[in-house]
Amino acid sequence: MNATLSALLTPASVFSPPPPPGLPPTSAPIPGPVSSGPPGDASAADLQLPTFSTAALVRVVLTSILCAASTLCNVGVLWAASGHKRSSHVRVLILHLTAADLLVTLIVMPVDAAWNVTVQWLAGDAACRLLMFLKLQAMYSCAFVTVVISLDRQSAILNPLGFSEARRRNRAMLSVAWSMSLLLSAPQIFIFHSVTITHPQNFTQCTTRGSFQTHGQETAYNMLTFCCLFLLPLVIMITCYSRILLQISRRMRKASSCNEAPLRCSRDNIPRARMRTLKMSLVIVLCFIVCWTPYYLLGLWYWFFPDHIEGKVSHSLTHILFIFGLFNACLDPIVYGLFTVRLRKGLRGSRGNAAPVVASEHCRVAAVEPARKSPVAADVMCSFVFTCYQ
Numbered sequence: 001m002n003a004t005l006s007a008l009l010t011p012a013s014v015f016s017p018p019p020p021p022g023l024p025p026t027s028a029p030i031p032g033p034v035s036s037g038p039p040g041d042a043s044a045a046d047l048q049l050p051t052f053s054t055a056a057l058v059r060v061v062l063t064s065i066l067c068a069a070s071t072l073c074n075v076g077v078l079w080a081a082s083g084h085k086r087s088s089h090v091r092v093l094i095l096h097l098t099a100a101d102l103l104v105t106l107i108v109m110p111v112d113a114a115w116n117v118t119v120q121w122l123a124g125d126a127a128c129r130l131l132m133f134l135k136l137q138a139m140y141s142c143a144f145v146t147v148v149i150s151l152d153r154q155s156a157i158l159n160p161l162g163f164s165e166a167r168r169r170n171r172a173m174l175s176v177a178w179s180m181s182l183l184l185s186a187p188q189i190f191i192f193h194s195v196t197i198t199h200p201q202n203f204t205q206c207t208t209r210g211s212f213q214t215h216g217q218e219t220a221y222n223m224l225t226f227c228c229l230f231l232l233p234l235v236i237m238i239t240c241y242s243r244i245l246l247q248i249s250r251r252m253r254k255a256s257s258c259n260e261a262p263l264r265c266s267r268d269n270i271p272r273a274r275m276r277t278l279k280m281s282l283v284i285v286l287c288f289i290v291c292w293t294p295y296y297l298l299g300l301w302y303w304f305f306p307d308h309i310e311g312k313v314s315h316s317l318t319h320i321l322f323i324f325g326l327f328n329a330c331l332d333p334i335v336y337g338l339f340t341v342r343l344r345k346g347l348r349g350s351r352g353n354a355a356p357v358v359a360s361e362h363c364r365v366a367a368v369e370p371a372r373k374s375p376v377a378a379d380v381m382c383s384f385v386f387t388c389y390q
Contacts, residue, residue, distance in 0.1 A: 049119075049203055056116045059319035063116075066323060067109040070330045074101045077333040089167040093152060096174055097145045101329045103138035109326060111135065121206040125194040128206035132192040133185050136225070140181035142329070143233040146288070148173045150240040157244045184228055187221070215306075222303045230296050237285055283335050291328035295321045 078098045081091045111131055115121070121128055152170055155162065191211035197203040212218040298321055302309050 049197075049201075052117065052119055055314075055316045055319050056119075058316075059323060060113045060116050062319075062323050063109050063113045063326070066326055066330065067105055067113070070101065070105040070109070070326075073330055073333040074098045074105060078102075089170050090152070092167075093145070093149050093170060093174075096177075097142070097149060097332060100138065100142040100145045101332050103134075104142055104326065104329045107131070107138050108135050109329075112322075112326075121194055121204050123206075128194045129189045129192050132206065133188040136188050136229075137181050137185035139229055140184055141178060142332070143229055144177035144181055145174070146284070146332070147233045147236050148177050150237045150284070154240040154243055158247050184225075191221070219303050222299070226296060226299065230292055234285075234288060237288065241285065287328055287331045287335060291331070292325045295325040 077094065081094050081098070123131070148170065151173060152166065155166065155169070191208045192206055193208075193211070194204050195207050195209055196205075208218070212221070298309075298313065298318075
């Protein structure tokens with residue numbers, strides 16, 4: 001059976017393209033024409049209806065467990081971050097990231113689990129189009145909000161005294177992020193539709209079959225999705241955190257070249273700031289890379305060489321890579337929540353407003369005294385405080 005028909009019968013993946021591996025069906029060949037899509041497909045006689053395999057069962061169980069864990073983690077961060085009446089701009093970012101992760105958790109994961117149980121699509125054409133749109137929109141929003149957080153961290157370190165504009169700047173970036181996620185997901189409504197096999201029995205699937213005139217058009221759309229959903233956010237995040245580390249290293253060298261007494265505290269604190277930023281940047285980038293790179297590499301193989309992948313990739317590997325990608329929704333609240341002082345205190349049960357006040361006062365008081373003698377010390381100290389508390 002060719003890859004196109006395999007993609008027709010197999011439940012579609014989270015993203016706009018068909019599932020990267022194009023899971024081959026496991027049942028015996030069952031001939032039958034297709035009731036919609038390009039007419040005259042001679043390969044229809046070789047169609048094999050997929051069944052609920054053991055690998056699919058394991059995927060459903062793991063996805064359900066992951067859904068419960070991700071819901072718990074993200075709701076916990078949401079509860080801790082929303083406990084203060086006055087939210088800092090960083091807490092607002094975390095709330096948006098949590099909302100995006102919850103979209104992945106509550107839309108992508110349940111739909112995937114249910115679809116693998118039913119094997120075919122039973123919700124109708126309208127639900128097919130709507131849910132494929134919502135699934136991709138959830139993935140876009142998660143990636144784009146992560147980019148906004150990276151840009152905010154970059155601004156906090158490269159321009160620490162411009163924090164007064166952070167709230168307005170972040171509001172604008174978040175608006176763009178959510179708007180772009182909606183805009184880029186809109187084609188899903190038009191390219192996905194339900195397709196039914198009428199002989200020897202009715203079998204309906206939600207697929208993109210027939211929406212592209214050529215394989216090249218489908219590959220181009222898949223590559224656009226790949227670049228916007230994975231490659232571009234990855235490049236931006238790596239660039240942001242590389243600039244952060246470079247800037248802190250420069251400030252350390254400037255601070256160490258001065259022999260004034262007020263800089264002793266800066267010499268002690270800057271390594272802590274650099275290490276915190278280094279740890280956070282490495283965790284952010286590594287989580288994104290480790291979770292999604294294997295899945296996308298397999299997707300690239302499928303998009304460009306669909307006929308070569310049939311029979312060469314096991315069902316188990318396919319399911320594992322997809323679930324591993326979804327695991328990023330669980331890691332985000334850990335990285336952006338537990339690495340943040342205020343959220344960590346909130347998760348421990350401290351929901352008062354004292355911590356944010358102390359943090360902001362720390363920055364103002366710590367920077368004022370060194371500023372009287374050394375502007376470099378004030379700049380370095382403020383960078384440290386922003387890194388630790390924001």
